[in-house]
Amino acid sequence: MLATRYLSLGFAFLGRNVISFLSETGSSLETLGRSVRSIVTLRCKWRRSMDQIVHIGVGSIPIVTIATFFVGMVMAVHVSTALAQFGVSLTVASIVCASILRELAPIFAALLIAGRAGAGITAELGAMQISGQLLAMRSLSLSVEDELIAPRFLATILSLVSITLLAGISGILGGYIVGIGHLDIPFATYHGKTLDSLDSLDLYCGLFKSVFFGLVIAIVGCHYGLSARGGASQLGINTKRSVVTASFVILVSNFFLTKAFIHLFE
Amino acid sequence: MITIHDFAKSYGDVKILQDIELKVDTGEALVLIGPSGCGKSTLLRHVAGIEDESSGPFSGRIDVGDVQDLLRWPEQKLLHQRIRGNRIGMLFQEGALFDFCNVEENLSWPLRENHKLSPTEILDRIQSTLEQVEMHRIRGLLSKEIRELSGGQKRRIALARSLLLEPDTMLYDEPTAGLDPPVAMDIAKLIRRLSESRGLTSITATHDMNSARIIADRVCFMRDGQIRFIGRIDECETHPEIRHFLQGEVDYAAQTIQ
Ligand SMILES: Nc1ncnc2c1ncn2[C@@H]1O[C@H](COP(=O)(O)OP(=O)(O)OP(=O)(O)O)[C@@H](O)[C@H]1O
Ligand SMILES: [Mg+2]
Numbered sequence: 001m002l003a004t005r006y007l008s009l010g011f012a013f014l015g016r017n018v019i020s021f022l023s024e025t026g027s028s029l030e031t032l033g034r035s036v037r038s039i040v041t042l043r044c045k046w047r048r049s050m051d052q053i054v055h056i057g058v059g060s061i062p063i064v065t066i067a068t069f070f071v072g073m074v075m076a077v078h079v080s081t082a083l084a085q086f087g088v089s090l091t092v093a094s095i096v097c098a099s100i101l102r103e104l105a106p107i108f109a110a111l112l113i114a115g116r117a118g119a120g121i122t123a124e125l126g127a128m129q130i131s132g133q134l135l136a137m138r139s140l141s142l143s144v145e146d147e148l149i150a151p152r153f154l155a156t157i158l159s160l161v162s163i164t165l166l167a168g169i170s171g172i173l174g175g176y177i178v179g180i181g182h183l184d185i186p187f188a189t190y191h192g193k194t195l196d197s198l199d200s201l202d203l204y205c206g207l208f209k210s211v212f213f214g215l216v217i218a219i220v221g222c223h224y225g226l227s228a229r230g231g232a233s234q235l236g237i238n239t240k241r242s243v244v245t246a247s248f249v250i251l252v253s254n255f256f257l258t259k260a261f262i263h264l265f266e
Numbered sequence: 267m268i269t270i271h272d273f274a275k276s277y278g279d280v281k282i283l284q285d286i287e288l289k290v291d292t293g294e295a296l297v298l299i300g301p302s303g304c305g306k307s308t309l310l311r312h313v314a315g316i317e318d319e320s321s322g323p324f325s326g327r328i329d330v331g332d333v334q335d336l337l338r339w340p341e342q343k344l345l346h347q348r349i350r351g352n353r354i355g356m357l358f359q360e361g362a363l364f365d366f367c368n369v370e371e372n373l374s375w376p377l378r379e380n381h382k383l384s385p386t387e388i389l390d391r392i393q394s395t396l397e398q399v400e401m402h403r404i405r406g407l408l409s410k411e412i413r414e415l416s417g418g419q420k421r422r423i424a425l426a427r428s429l430l431l432e433p434d435t436m437l438y439d440e441p442t443a444g445l446d447p448p449v450a451m452d453i454a455k456l457i458r459r460l461s462e463s464r465g466l467t468s469i470t471a472t473h474d475m476n477s478a479r480i481i482a483d484r485v486c487f488m489r490d491g492q493i494r495f496i497g498r499i500d501e502c503e504t505h506p507e508i509r510h511f512l513q514g515e516v517d518y519a520a521q522t523i524q
Contacts, residue, residue, distance in 0.1 A: 124366070128364075128366075131360070131362060131365070132358050132359070132360065132362040133362050133363075133364055133365070135311070135316050135358070135362065136356075136358055136362035136363075136364070137364075138316040138350060139314050139315075139316050139350050139351060139354075139355070139356040139358075139428075140350065140351040140376040140380075140427070140428070140431065141344075141345060141348045141349070141350045141351040141352060141376070141379070141380055141431075142351075142375065142376055142379055143345055147379075
């Protein structure tokens with residue numbers, strides 16, 4: 001009883017955020033269009049993009065790599081116990097490798113970046129909107145797209161792609177630790193298995209996902225930032241919505257992307 | 267010269283401004299007074315070309331200098347011809363300085379994007395403008411963060427940021443609000459001096475009659491989104507409605523426009 005009640009409350013909450021975002025799809029797509037144009041026409045400010053990459057990307061490296069390191073270890077433990085009954089625990093390496101690269105690294109990196117950088121984008125742009133700084137930019141012929149939005153798009157995507165790579169490496173290393181230290185598989189064997197199963201297709205699928213997720217985080221983050229009105233409490237609400245909506249869209253779209261890849265390539 | 271003809275603006279269903287007819291001659295300083303919420307800031311934002319119809323519909327026509335029918339200019343054209351800032355400057359109610367960077371970046375950023383200037387030229391311009399707003403004697407000012415400045419200093423830096431682009435029209439939104447009387451007087455005198463030395467055409471929105479007396483060539487009184495009086499400052503102080511307003515007797519409860 002209680003569980004269903006909470007479940008329905010949870011769905012209602014998610015639904016509200018996603019619907020409020022989708023109902024403004026027009027304006028978020030417009031934001032997307034304008035930043036793509038700003039990047040393509042090279043009017044996007046590179047210096048500001050670099051600042052943002054440092055801000056969004058570099059700061060997130062420790063948390064993301066540590067998180068996926070442990071995810072890799074957990075994966076290895078689970079897979080080995082499940083496979084032990086069949087006596088094939090040597091395949092641990094290949095399963096960890098594929099699932100980390102295809103699913104876990106992109107998802108974990110994206111969720112952590114949505115929480116860290118997505119929320120930050122909404123809060124920064126929202127505070128500028130509310131305090132009139134965006135209007136001040138317009139009044140000085142400074143383009144909000146070229147100076148603020150497009151650099152954040154570029155930085156989020158580039159950061160997320162490189163962090164996903166690092167997350168993949170660190171997750172696979174986590175698997176090594178468990179496989180060699182805990183399951184007593186010799187290093188040479190585990191390493192050989194990993195190299196055998198490293199598939200560039202897994203890597204490309206993971207990276208494609210991270211580009212897509214980066215786009216989602218940037219659109220959602222900018223949208224909720226630019227649409228902030230009123231005062232500090234509204235800003236808090238929008239920041240929360242930004243994280244919830246981005247995470248939700250990432251998790252749902254991940255399923256469909258995975259299905260699509262399997263359909264296309266296998 | 268600023269000409270506003272038959273201007274009206276609504277936010278949603280609420281009419282904020284109506285039947286606005288206003289002419290400010292080249293080099294003239296007009297002061298806009300009126301109760302809180304009567305639409306002064308809204309009018310200034312439209313003259314500055316920073317509002318579009320996404321916030322609510324407007325009608326009428328605004329010409330600023332040779333920028334004809336400003337309201338119909340598309341965003342991209344305004345941006346590319348660099349009308350805003352370079353032709354029409356605006357000082358915002360709270361200054362609206364960029365708080366993610368320091369004073370130097372606040373001042374040099376618009377300059378860098380709008381003009382092709384070398385770093386030393388930019389620094390020279392900043393120095394001479396800081397002199398004009400009487401901020402040049404503060405040590406280490408350029409590397410200060412915005413939060414380290416007092417209210418009056420913020421106002422002056424914001425003013426310098428607008429003046430650096432050398433507009434010929436300036437809009438000041440409550441330049442003296444929230445400042446103590448001596449600082450408010452100083453800012454008002456500064457605005458008057460700038461009007462004269464640069465020959466600026468300006469509109470200043472304020473509640474503060476003392477600074478209005480210093481700044482104004484002419485005064486315009488607004489109420490309920492409409493203009494009720496335009497004239498010289500000594501005339502305005504004998505106008506019954508304005509006298510009531512100045513004595514704090516505006517009946518806000520009755521304030522509606524349909
Ligand atoms: N973006 C907006 N959306 C909806 N209503 C708005 C918006 N901006 C202003 N208003 C409303 O328009 C009216 C006029 O506001 P405005 O800020 O122009 O008044 P003002 O004369 O500058 O007041 P003050 O002297 O307090 O600064 C107010 O009632 C305000 O609530
Ligand atoms: Mg105002």
